[in-house]
Amino acid sequence: MEDWRTFVDQHNTEQFKRVSARNKVNRAKLKGPACLGRRSMAVTRHQMAMERNLTSDAEIGRGDVYLRAHTSKDKVVQYPDLVQKLDELYSSNPASKMTGVDDALTQLVGSDSRGRMRGLGCSISKTGLKKSTPARSKLHNMAKEREGLAQEILEIKKSLIDIKSWVGMHQEAQSGQNLPSPPVAKSTQGSSPDTIYIGKKCELLGWGLRGVVARGQVHEVSPNAIVHCEPLAEGAFVVILTEIIHPDAPLWKEDGFASTLGEAGPGSLVQWGKQSMRFL
Structure with a gap:
């Protein structure tokens, strides 16, 4: 009061x-x-x-x-x-x-x-x-980088949609004949001898005595390739998974989205070492 x-x-x-x-x-x-x-x-x-x-x-x-x-x-x-x-x-x-x-x-x-x-x-x-100008300039540059990264992720998602569509056609074609070629990204290393592996079917070998843990097809071999926002490791290829034999088998390299083949699932892109692959 x-x-x-x-x-x-x-x-x-x-x-x-x-x-x-x-x-x-x-x-x-x-x-x-x-x-x-x-x-x-x-x-x-x-x-x-x-x-x-x-x-x-x-x-x-x-x-x-x-x-x-x-x-x-x-x-x-x-x-x-x-x-x-x-x-x-x-x-x-x-x-x-x-x-x-x-x-x-x-x-x-x-x-x-x-x-x-x-x-x-x-x-x-x-x-x-x-x-405060230097700090604000740094934040502005970070915002621009984030916008660029968002655009790259959008392009990757579009590529994954095309790849999953191709995998669906692959699963429907029981005999494997008249199978259209998978959508393959253009390699920035056109003169590299590894480009001959693009499009080849392969078996992925696991650790220890497991042997073949999955089957797939080589999608990209360029060292500049990006898989789930991660750069391609040295000596590795990008592979489209078409068949998973051991779902609990760990990935050759974890990418932040999955740690095992089962979590990745058919139609996904994974990194796999060339030395741990058997080409068909």
């Missing part, structure tokens, strides 16, 4: 009433008021990073945060012209999307006042932002 009386007394002083009246007039002049309510810019930026599955809030440009802060709950943007201009600037200069003292937002709405930066929350100044 004592705190409440203090609060009421403070809001009834002449000084507070003058400040309140002035702020009311200033708010009425705003063309695009902020729509965050009690949520801060820093929290908004973190939420955007979580929504996009990013590893750091620094990967969110302050231009995006600024637009989110000026978008109402019913998705009405307070600055539609600014959205269009930002998109045009991002397209012509992608680097301007990265937060900085001369980024896209600064170029469009002007320089920030002393001691604050739009879209970053309180206690963030130009000086602090400049000092």
Whole structure:
């Protein structure tokens, strides 16, 4: 109750009433008021990073945060012209999307006042932002590498779909006649003598006295080949599994997706040492 009386007394002083009246007039002049309510810019930026599955809030440009802060709950943007201009600037200069003292937002709405930066929350100044430039550049490069890796994984998945389709046709062809050739990736080592093994059927030999643990067909021999995001080991080939004899037999090299032939399953790509293969 004592705190409440203090609060009421403070809001009834002449000084507070003058400040309140002035702020009311200033708010009425705003063309695009902020729509965050009690949520801060820093929290908004973190939420955007979580929504996009990013590893750091620094990967969110302050231009995006600024637009989110000026978008109402019913998705009405307070600055539609600014959205269009930002998109045009991002397209012509992608680097301007990265937060900085001369980024896209600064170029469009002007320089920030002393001691604050739009879209970053309180206690963030130009000086602090400049000092963090090396770390933010590193994060930006990491994001680009992750995008490239995601594209490579997508291409690998497409190749696996083609391979599994071929394996299904292989299983249907009981006699093995009129069997179409498997989808074979182009080898970057065209002059290598190992290219003669591409497309050949083979038996995979296990450890110890197990003998033949699976059968398959050579898919790639290039040392630059990638299997489940892992580079091809020295002396190994990429093999398409067509028949598994011992499901519990370990892979010649684990790839992070499977550790045994049974876990890999027919139609999968695995690495297998040339010396542990018998060609048919």
